[in-house]
Amino acid sequence: MLQRYALLQRISVMALKPHRLHNLADTTSLGVAKRPRTMATESSSSSMKDAFSQYADYLNNQNDKRERIVKASRDITMNSKKVIFQVHRMSKHNRxxxxxxxEKDLAAVTDQFVARLVKELQGTDFWKLRRAYSPGIQEYVEAATFCKFCRTGTLLNLDEMNATLLPLSDPSLEPLQINVLDYLLGLADLTGELMRLAIGRISDGEVEFAENICKFVREIYRELTLVVPFMDDSNDMKTKMDTMLQSVMKIENACFSVHVRGSEYMPLLGSEDPTSFLLAVPSVDI
Incomplete structure (x- = not known):
């Protein structure tokens, strides 16, 4: 009986020992596992906060830069329009x-407002902020090419325009260069101003000058019709092509009317003969 009792006691002890050892191992393993996990969580959380803070600062700086670029673009647009209006005051007497x-006002636009834009964009990816400054650059291209045509009767090309911007840039940084798309968009707007100039020159009797404008605008339209279909981002350009075609037709119709019915508008074309502007008949004193 005693032997049987001792055997049962020994079996119970042997059955209990693995459970105690297993529980002790689980407790130890949990304690060891919790400590590294807590430390890793704290370090990763701190690194994420630092990364988020840096990204927030980057976005704030980019927003501030964008606002300054938009302001510079608006100043370029406004002052370039003043240059264009100045050219429209031209006549054969004050040319x-x-x-x-x-040209003096255009140089001031370059030195003051374009230089500010160049300073803001140096060292950055120009295409990221292109939408912010593109309207001002297009207006600047329009004003510069308008002055060049009225002075020489030729087109100011893209390389010549970019050459004028190089002195404004820091030699150690990537200079701002007008891209082809903005140049072509500004060139499309130029045809509208040339149409207005041609109509004004016809009214002042400078028919030959208006005909030169007509040939020039027609040539620009013809060249762009060959280029625009192959442009990737050409939605704005396609819209302006329709407006350009209307400008070409208006200039052609005005020049054609002068040749066909020019005798009816002799006083309007600068004749010294005091005749009626309707049918070129002498005015009658009453």
Whole structure:
């Protein structure tokens, strides 16, 4: 009986020992596992906070830069329009005076407002902020090419325009260069101003000058019709092509009317003969 009792006691002890050892091992393993996990969580949380803070600062700086670029673009647009309006005041009597004033104003736009834009964009990816400054650059291209045509009757090309911007840039940084798309968009707007100039020159009797404008605008339209279909981002350009075609047709119709019915508008074309502007008949004193 005693032997049987001792055997049962020994079996119970042997059955209990693995459970105690297993529980002790589980407790130890949990304690060891919790400590590294807590430390890793704290370090990763701190690194995420630092990364988020840096990204927030980057976004704030980019927003501030964008606002400054938009302001510079608006100033370029406004002052370039003033240059264009100045050129439209030109006539055969004050041509040189008006062009000198317009070219001087254009140089001021370059030195003051375009230089500010160049300073903001240096060292950055120009395409990321292109939408912010593109309207001002297009207007600047329009004003510069307008002055060049009225002075020489030729087109100011993209390389010549970018050459004028190089002195404004820091040689150690990537300079701002006008891209082809903005140049072509500004060139499309130029045809509208040339149409207005041609109509004004016809009214002042400078029919030959208007005909030169007509040939020039027609050539621009013809060249762009060959280029635009192959452009990737050409939605704006396609819209302006329709407006450009209307400008070409208006200039052609005005020049054609002068040749066909020019005798009816002799006083309007600068004739010294005091005749009626309707049918070129002498005015009658009452």
């Amino acid at each position: 040189e005076e008006v062009l000198q004033k317009a």
